[in-house]
Amino acid sequence: MSKARITVAKGDGIGPEIMDATLRIMEAAGADLDYDFIDIGEKVYLSGNTAGITTESWDILRRNKVFLKAPITTPQGGGYKSLNVTIRKSLGLFANIRPCKSLSPFIESKHPEMDVVIVRENEEDLYAGIEHRQTTDVFQCLKLITIPGTQKIIRYAFEYARNNGRKKVTCMVKDNIMKLTDGLFSSVFKEMALEYPEIESELKIIDIGAALLADQPEQFDVIVTLNLYGDIISDIAAQITGSVGLGGSSNIGKGFAMFEAVHGSAPDISGKNMANPSGLISAAVLMLQHLGQLDAAMNIANAWYKTIEDGIHTGDIYRSHSKQKVGTREFADAVIARLGQRPAEISPLKLNKDDFRPIIIPEYDRPKHAKVLVGADLFIDNSHLTPVQLGAILETHAGDHLKLKMITNRGVKVYPDGLPETFCTDHWRCRFVNKHNPKDVNSMKAVEKETIPQLMMALLNEGIDVVKTENLYYFNDKLAFSLGQGE
Ligand code: NAD
Numbered sequence: 001m002s003k004a005r006i007t008v009a010k011g012d013g014i015g016p017e018i019m020d021a022t023l024r025i026m027e028a029a030g031a032d033l034d035y036d037f038i039d040i041g042e043k044v045y046l047s048g049n050t051a052g053i054t055t056e057s058w059d060i061l062r063r064n065k066v067f068l069k070a071p072i073t074t075p076q077g078g079g080y081k082s083l084n085v086t087i088r089k090s091l092g093l094f095a096n097i098r099p100c101k102s103l104s105p106f107i108e109s110k111h112p113e114m115d116v117v118i119v120r121e122n123e124e125d126l127y128a129g130i131e132h133r134q135t136t137d138v139f140q141c142l143k144l145i146t147i148p149g150t151q152k153i154i155r156y157a158f159e160y161a162r163n164n165g166r167k168k169v170t171c172m173v174k175d176n177i178m179k180l181t182d183g184l185f186s187s188v189f190k191e192m193a194l195e196y197p198e199i200e201s202e203l204k205i206i207d208i209g210a211a212l213l214a215d216q217p218e219q220f221d222v223i224v225t226l227n228l229y230g231d232i233i234s235d236i237a238a239q240i241t242g243s244v245g246l247g248g249s250s251n252i253g254k255g256f257a258m259f260e261a262v263h264g265s266a267p268d269i270s271g272k273n274m275a276n277p278s279g280l281i282s283a284a285v286l287m288l289q290h291l292g293q294l295d296a297a298m299n300i301a302n303a304w305y306k307t308i309e310d311g312i313h314t315g316d317i318y319r320s321h322s323k324q325k326v327g328t329r330e331f332a333d334a335v336i337a338r339l340g341q342r343p344a345e346i347s348p349l350k351l352n353k354d355d356f357r358p359i360i361i362p363e364y365d366r367p368k369h370a371k372v373l374v375g376a377d378l379f380i381d382n383s384h385l386t387p388v389q390l391g392a393i394l395e396t397h398a399g400d401h402l403k404l405k406m407i408t409n410r411g412v413k414v415y416p417d418g419l420p421e422t423f424c425t426d427h428w429r430c431r432f433v434n435k436h437n438p439k440d441v442n443s444m445k446a447v448e449k450e451t452i453p454q455l456m457m458a459l460l461n462e463g464i465d466v467v468k469t470e471n472l473y474y475f476n477d478k479l480a481f482s483l484g485q486g487e
Helices: 015-028 040-044 055-064 085-091 147-165 181-193 204-215 229-238 278-288 294-309 328-337 387-396 451-461
Strands: 003-011 032-037 068-070 095-101 115-121 132-133 139-141 170-174 200-205 222-225 248-253 257-263 371-381 402-409 413-414 428-436 465-475
Touching: 015 055, 015 278, 015 294, 015 328, 032 055, 032 095, 055 068, 068 278, 095 229, 095 278, 115 229, 132 257, 147 170, 147 222, 147 294, 170 204, 170 229, 181 200, 200 413, 204 229, 222 229, 222 328, 229 248, 257 278, 278 294, 278 413, 294 328, 294 387, 328 387, 371 451, 387 402, 387 413, 387 428, 451 465
Parallel strands: 003 032, 003 068, 068 257, 115 222, 170 200, 170 222
Antiparallel strands: 095 115, 095 248, 132 139, 248 257, 371 428, 371 465, 402 413, 402 428
């Protein structure tokens, strides 16, 4: 085992208190570490740096490759970007891992058997933050799901399960509605599950999946899901173990990893020696595992379990089973005093070097696909024409090669043959395809690329406001766009 040099940020609010407690415990447990401290967060934002981090700090982070981070405060308003999202995306930290285990009866939880690990995709989905307002009525946010991003996170979930002796991986998606994006996630999951026959795999729709997680978390083991769903269900899972103050998480990328508590900077209790340092202590245990310092990781985890078992609790988890209410510093002292001890009832953390293989994610090999343009959706800002009037104008200008196939409003077909009951906004999706298509959508004919801008020019001259276009493709002879509701 060699000494590791890591970057540490003490963060904002309760950050410095829980970081000091964690560093003291790591030192007492014999963790073999050197530290570089960087300032991030509120102080940096308020100095006029809207990114919340300086170039020098980026250099230190990139050099050390392992980052222990306390929570930071994002000032509200102003053009401040979330530094957490920036760090995750800039350093390619594609996997967010949150173990959520009940320590009942020592920490009250309605779910004593719960022991779930959430593997959340960390870079894609609606968190790309690509948003536009297109008309008076309509705002949009692009949901981007990629094949390499999906392959990486699902591979990671199965490899994590294999490395950690986990028996089942559940994938949560909404592929009954988002057939292309969430459909990609579920199809990669089904395909990759075949490579791990010893691990049970199951697919759940996120709505019932989240409900079951909140009600019967003991039926889940590892859950892999997309960014937004993962964000939501991992907070639910952390909270139902007893307190959001308990959870630690790792953010893993290729050659870089960041470890942090699940909770925020808790300004309401900052500077009062009240914060529970357990979330950051758990993150430090995950970090030491990652660095291969397994003895220090086990030593800290087991002393921490023993402290919890002995009823020495901070205010947020102080309940009927608790024996002594302590502050942040005293909690750290109690953990340090128990280093070398093991819990009597909570199962201790046992790590074996031989159980750990590094998780290697294969490089993405982009397949070759035959891509054929078969039409385009033109999005039009219109607040005065009815669907029938708009349809008539568009049909007139469709030209010799294209025809208007349908108009939808918020995804529902309103032309031809719309229903008068359908509520319409000022944002119309107008689908144009080859004039000579057969009825069957699975055998559409190709269209020439230049016909689309020609159509846009014709509509522009007619005073029609085209706010965006989306090309319609077949990939390898397969439809690669969704049909309109009612198409
Ligand atoms: P929060 O997690 O800071 O606090 C929510 C509640 O939980 C508060 O009542 C707080 O006192 C309590 N709490 C949180 N951690 C605790 C602990 N360790 N011990 C005891 N009680 C604890 O969430 P918030 O109030 O929504 O956010 C505060 C700030 O933190 C915001 O600026 C937000 O942007 C930021 N934040 C940062 C991160 C991060 O850096 N990873 C994550 C979430 C929120």
